[in-house]
Amino acid sequence: MARIVRFHRLGGPEVLQIEETELAAPGPGEIRIRVKALGLNRAEALLRRGSYIEEPALPSGLGLEAAGIVEAIGDGVDGFSPGEAVSVIPPRSMMRWPAYGEFATFPAEVVVKHPASLDWQAAAALWMQYLTAYGALVDIAGIGSQDFVAITAASSSVGLAAIQIANRVGARPIAITRTSAKKQALQDHGAAEVIAADEEDLEARLKAITGRQGVRVVFDAVGGPVFVPLTSAMTIGGMLIEYGGLSSEPTPFPLFTVLSKSLILRGYRVYEITEDPVRLEAAKAFILAGVRDGTLRPVIARAFAFDEIVEAHRFLESNQQFGKVVVTL
Secondary structure (H helix, E strand, O other), rough: EEEEEEEOOOOOOOEEEEEOOOOOOOOOEEEEEEEEEEOOOHHHHHHHOOOOOOOOOOOOOOEEEEEEEEEEOOOOOOOOOHHHHHEEOOOOOOOOOOOEEEEEEEEEEHHEEOOOOOOOHHHHOOOHHHHHHHHHHHHHOOOOOOEEEEEOOOOOOHHHHHHHHHHHOEEEEEEEOOOOHHHHHHHEEEEEOOOOOOOOOOHHHHHHHHHHOOEEEEOOOOHHHHHHHHHHHHEEEEEEEEEEOOOOOOOOOHHHHHHHHEEEEOOOOOOHHHHHHHHHHHHHHHHHHHHOOOOOOOOOOEOOOOOOOHHHHHEEEEEEOOOEEEEEE
């Protein structure tokens, strides 16, 4: 038997329950791990509320990221041995392969032997944030030396990963946050400039920072009215990559700005990278190299115990965190 987290109805964090279930053997091509840490993502809160891209079949498990020890191996799996330390690239479906449990089973192709320098919390916080930021900024936008990159929701785990990746390739990250409360922390974690969007004129500040060069890439998780000042500060031929939609307000389409500057506005999901073996291998090599040389360092906001999963989800949705929320087992 093993403990897992499931929910039987849609709603807030209080619907999460810890239950016992029989431990199934891994199927062909799968690996079962003894979980040591979980990385929490907003996608899991969306699934729990019924507003994710997957529709949960109740009762449903959840969870996309885990780190732990290989415990059992299914038929046809090579290259792994029981006892090895591994972490998990988010699978396509968290309902088919839920991570929240004392044990979890995943397809072998999403299981990675992570560097020994990572502890369990950092390993569980690794893949979603860096794959998301790498795919947008390096794989798609091809950012390089001296490019200005505007990053909204900058204190999130993905936002901080984007700042680190921009610095790693010589670009200039501009962190955009709601208030000045996290300004110093963002500067300490590598932001070249920080803008508090609720307290400052976002368009004017972006134009003052970038001058004639303008912002070449916007990496946005928010949407909503912020599209207008963001696109107004972009350079000709610039690219806005949208990967979120946190704003509850309508998102205007800045037609004449897009036309006059030949802008590219592009939706993006991390599965563009994780489901393409060639692109995924390039991403993994970049991320693991950054971990080894110290330029990529997961930032942990707070760690909760497994029995505190409800409190962990409350904190996840509070917008108080700076970095990744993790759960330890």
